[in-house]
Amino acid sequence: MAAVHVNGFACKDIKNISSEDFFFSGLDKVGNTSNKQGSAVTAVNVAQIPGLNTMGISMARIDYAPNGINPPHTHPRATEILTVLEGSLFVGFVTSNPNNTLITKNLNQGDVFVFPKGLVHFQFNNGTGNAVALAGLSSQNPGVITIGNTVFGSKPSIADNILAKAFQVNKETVDLMQAQF
């Protein structure tokens, strides 16, 4: 029998639901920050919890090593509200054209900050120890577009002459950047 789908996800008959459909375990686990960016995101969205479908919300834990960053990115379908559980973070977002104003804040434990829908934002661990944040996102499927991966690391690559013109650098610089991703 063909299953019913909503938003591309399978949709259970309410008679067959159980608490497992609304449950996820492991958000207390420290993410592995041994990578170039020194950060790790543990996402809990409709891919992890089927019962989130159509519910318009998801969650994420972000771990940061000292000097670790969650690099500039956007969520095409969500606003993010983030609180610092441990450590301290320097965070910011940039408003859209033509102002491109950078709005920043130093956050300590218990502080809360909002990154409006679709805007480019980042977090940087400016403390001496690890930092941990917990975020709510206003979509069950928020999406993530990391600027570096998208612009310099797409598969296949965006032609270097286009990027050179876009960022006003020579092609060698673009090639160098593309080689990192």
Place this chain on the structure above:
Amino acid sequence: MAAVHVNGFACKDIKNISSEDFFFSGLDKVGNTSNKQGSAVTAVNVAQIPGLNTMGISMARIDYAPNGINPPHTHPRATEILTVLEGSLFVGFVTSNPNNTLITKNLNQGDVFVFPKGLVHFQFNNGTGNAVALAGLSSQNPGVITIGNTVFGSKPSIADNILAKAFQVNKETVDLMQAQF
């Protein structure tokens, strides 16, 4: 000059926004659970962070004393996704008519659970120490309807003969319950 409002909240010109409009401090503070329910909710929504307006998300911290409960309630405009930061919780929600199925789960630190939009749900600290949870809600202004306060504690009271019939008890029992709120 008359201010511009959206959704009933004042709406700043983008030229005048600052990081303070997206910021709240104090979610690391332990709530005061010295009350009948043994719990405390610290809400962070559009009333606390103006920049949340139209953003469709908010956050809350809930503290629970041992045996403390966040009593049965609904959010008329939001789904809630909750994670346990400390301690353990027995949580549940009830599906709508005609099934009224109770879906429950014992949650430990790092566990995540979803309470779908508009459904009656509760949390109970079934551990021996304090418990702390952090929740994301899919509205900047989710609203809270605590069943006890609403049904037995409204101002003025709902007539006791109506409640007696609704809950199939005598008026004295209703009067007793209304006296608690």
Place this chain on the structure above:
Amino acid sequence: MAAVHVNGFACKDIKNISSEDFFFSGLDKVGNTSNKQGSAVTAVNVAQIPGLNTMGISMARIDYAPNGINPPHTHPRATEILTVLEGSLFVGFVTSNPNNTLITKNLNQGDVFVFPKGLVHFQFNNGTGNAVALAGLSSQNPGVITIGNTVFGSKPSIADNILAKAFQVNKETVDLMQAQF
């Protein structure tokens, strides 16, 4: 061939629709009010009329015996607009926390009243004869959460120590109430 579904309901090809897909018969039938509450709801939503899917509206007839009540309930996905066709009703809804203000009105034939989305509301036949109301609801699938059935009559039951604490009564009273549902 697999059928196409939208919102979990089968979705006909427009070439195959007929007037039957937009039709329901029998809303003039008096509901059977021989029950504890003395009321009966005849719902006409997407379960009865397939063509209502995605249309954001449904209808219901409510019959009330003398002293009958439509007990405190919420519609998680709909505002209700109700008019009295016959008899008279005492109606009310309670605003959300922290005010929990009870807003009431005595309605006579031809009167119209609105119960805002997600709020707890009720109707009581305070007349000497039967009463009949007709309601529009702002969803093709509004859902009904009757407080009594949900809180004291869920399957399985919510533990009586939780409810005793929530409603500030002893467990015996809770057990008594649970026994009614």
Place this chain on the structure above:
Amino acid sequence: MAAVHVNGFACKDIKNISSEDFFFSGLDKVGNTSNKQGSAVTAVNVAQIPGLNTMGISMARIDYAPNGINPPHTHPRATEILTVLEGSLFVGFVTSNPNNTLITKNLNQGDVFVFPKGLVHFQFNNGTGNAVALAGLSSQNPGVITIGNTVFGSKPSIADNILAKAFQVNKETVDLMQAQF
């Protein structure tokens, strides 16, 4: 002090609301059908009930003299669900291009019919006595576009050569039709 508005309507502080903001009286009154169309619509929307704002629903009573019609019209922002309280009606709607299929039904007391959002529809009293219908509409401000008034009765008029071409008749026929409105 400047009032707050939502959707162009004034928005009261919740502390000042009363039951009057959710109330309308008179839907039991028979409409005056002594007009060319032999019908009368009594609308109950956000213009009559301020508390309907943002609620996505409204109501209407329609009276029909024998042979009276509620002429072809659309609601640009609402689906309509209608039930016959008295008498009988022949009703229909036409699907959009390219099919333009007319879907019709004879309705008797207690029958319910749906007119999907934005489609042209009509009702005709094909009985020997008066008929009365009650309708729910999926917007607090559904709007009405009566085809005759709009196309042939606009102020100022649409040029007759345009309408002659649109309806494939001569200008004299258009002029005749425009003179009726």
Place this chain on the structure above:
Amino acid sequence: MAAVHVNGFACKDIKNISSEDFFFSGLDKVGNTSNKQGSAVTAVNVAQIPGLNTMGISMARIDYAPNGINPPHTHPRATEILTVLEGSLFVGFVTSNPNNTLITKNLNQGDVFVFPKGLVHFQFNNGTGNAVALAGLSSQNPGVITIGNTVFGSKPSIADNILAKAFQVNKETVDLMQAQF
């Protein structure tokens, strides 16, 4: 395997998408205006470009012979923004009841005009040569309801006595108009 559908359209796995799913060719082709109305619409919506599904936008090219009209019609699910690429147009829309105000404008090359969602509107080539317009519509599936086709050309026909009463003309005139469609 059963395909996943959203809004009634098949929904590809993101791993299988290609540029063809977002592409359409031929909007530079002149439409064939050799018809009674002297106009031709080339629509580019979700039926032509699968990748438009859920995206809330579509496009259309309209060609007009001299004196050609795009006759009075509505889009039940879209606002239209139109610009003149070539020639000149006299355009208009009519506001809803009770005002039925006709809002018109003479447009020349490079002019832009908006036809609000659901309102009856038309364009007329009042120049001496051909005219071409390009329009954006705020739905991937806007729908078109041409008043003439819908009211006088539905299949089956709306009874002539109903239309005679609606437009205040005799049945012979209605029959004449129906014969044209």
Place this chain on the structure above:
Amino acid sequence: MAAVHVNGFACKDIKNISSEDFFFSGLDKVGNTSNKQGSAVTAVNVAQIPGLNTMGISMARIDYAPNGINPPHTHPRATEILTVLEGSLFVGFVTSNPNNTLITKNLNQGDVFVFPKGLVHFQFNNGTGNAVALAGLSSQNPGVITIGNTVFGSKPSIADNILAKAFQVNKETVDLMQAQF
């Protein structure tokens, strides 16, 4: 008297609207492409046409000199559908994490392409002459976030050590890039 606002824009009484509220002139004017990117965008949205408010659509003309680019950018609130009026374009968008697939197409006159909501996209004039495109966007206020301006040209600047880590280059390269904006 305080004006009514919706979405932050003043909202006229319908009695005072005129065709000017729905009109813009000049989309046939060639944009000035004498800039580093070799392109120019002429936007027609709610800032230019007040009547677009709440309508969910806007338009833009883009001019490209030979080798000109509309550099990588996102629209946080809109999908874009674009057609080539003149010349030829190489266009592309990148899907979100983790795939970051680049989807590209060579477009000629009359071709149509879709850039889904929130995704990074660009256009490049790969022809020998000027190119012109016309685009519809699914919001009256789509917003533009040009990646270069936002990431390397914000005011104030994002700290170069953060960007160096994000793009895996040394600070000198970042400083060089920031100097261009």
